[in-house]
Amino acid sequence: MPGWTPRFVTESAMLTPEEISGLVAKVADADPRQNTALAAGRSLWSDARRRFLRNKAAIISLGVLALICLACVIGPWVLPHAFDSADWEAMSIPPSFINSHFWGTDDAGRDLLVRCLIGGRISLAVGLLATISSVTLGIVWGATAGFVGGKVDAFMMRIVDMMYAIPYLLIAILLVTILGREFYLVVLTITVFSWMDMARVVRGQTLSLRSMEYVEAARAMGVSTPRIIFRHIVPNLLGVVVIYTTVTVPGVILTESVLSFLGLGIQEPMTSWGVLIQDGAKAMEVTPWILLFPAALLSITLYCFNFIGDGLRDALDPKER
């Protein structure tokens, strides 16, 4: 039938792509679940920022966390003690202003405050590095599986299932037993066992995004694949990635602390919060502050990450509201 065009194509061809995306946006706005927040054409991110800034717990946590990070970075330079030098006149002293041992000293006469801050540097650095590497691995793995689909997807996800079934801390212990306890080996070991959550989430999200009506609409309008990926898939992935990253950080810090606490992570003379808590636990009967300070620091940090994670989830995941 030459010259025949279906009616709806002629009609939509009269609209420019901008007008169509405007229509699509209107349809999205009409969705009763999101009608209030997405009203006056605010972007997802400015909307999310507004909602996050309203969350007091998350904002306070962010401030406290920034303070802890700042103290860990700057503190050891400012304070008059080195983390590994002993003060022979002040061994196991409680917190006091004498000799400016504000948090006291441990049984070897080392200043606890400086040790906590140095330990914080290591714990946070392990957390940061292991998070970056595991998040990257998880995103690449999950996105590949989700995009390619089929047999590749099934195989890749089978490996993830396998990793889940493994008691990871044991393998981590086996790995550090074999490989040694260098800083980067600890990071590597933790990475190997903390990427699966992210891979699963990203894959699921990619799969569901691929079959979304607005992606189909974009495709039907002839939008190119890269543009679909960057305009529609990536911004929607970014939300879950950010949320799961904030969940990964405390998990990773915790794993490092458990390993160090068991004496299988960071080694003396270097220290981390896990090592300090182990030292404190050994001496808690006589000098409980050696336990309580690093323990409190670790718990506060973990609390902060949890609150920030909750805040981000509430801000970025409209379904959860």
Add this chain to the structure above:
Amino acid sequence: MWSYTLRRILSAIPTMLVVITVCYLLLHATPGGPFDSDRKVSAAVLANLQAKYHLDLPLWQQYLLYLKGLLQGDLGASFRYADWSVNDLVASALPVSLAIGGSALLLSAVIGVALGIVAALRQNSLVDYFVMLLGNMGSAVPSFVLGPVMIIVFAIVLKWLPAGGWHDFELRFMILPIALLTIINVSTIGRVMRGSLIEVMHSNFIRTARAKGLPTRVVVLRHALKPALLPVVSLLGPLAISSITSALVTETVFSLPGLGKLIVNGAGNRDYTLVLGLVVLITVLTVTLNLLVDLAYAWLDPKIRY
């Protein structure tokens, strides 16, 4: 259902095999043999020792021998504890871990589900705040902080219970470790139970049940409880794995002679065969448990069809 069961069992085997193989190879890739000690032994003795542990054979033969041993339930010999096989060490440590972990899991399942139900039905009540607080605490106050704090309070300040140690399954020594594990598990179970019951209570069939005029008790117990328990059942797998983590910490904190302590000591002593044996054992246990949980889930959830 039967074909699904068979498929799941068959797919669990490669997982175990991969873990065992990877661990075994990792172990053998490390430089230094188990008999490179400070004490020099004569060449003849070394040859005898190596023959005894089959170290003179090529790697694949050693591996097959190890697998054969595993199939017969033999985890090999410990390199550090002379005259002890890994089996002997496990046999002495397993009852301790099971007594602590088992009773803690049972207690936390009962308490967690009960607290979760109350919290879900009375939102914003005291119990609800308690469950939420516990849930938050569980993710921010790790067991290796909570354990020592419990010792300070109950053993050092109040002097009610011993700070640690173990004496022939005496209850005094078990209370603190069980309490610690229970608190940690309850925080997860309670939170999940609360969330899932709240969701179920909003579903249509509950509204129908209410509309029929059924009392709340019947609605909750007869209609809402079973579907709400499903997420808790699926939690059992991850919970079992995290119980191992907690067991490592608990047994170290309270110096209990269990599996966790054995692993930590073995890793500290670089007792390769012991750590490998324990990793293999616990992997087999967890994979089996995950399998059972999956099967139970398929059996419980009418929506799942295979």
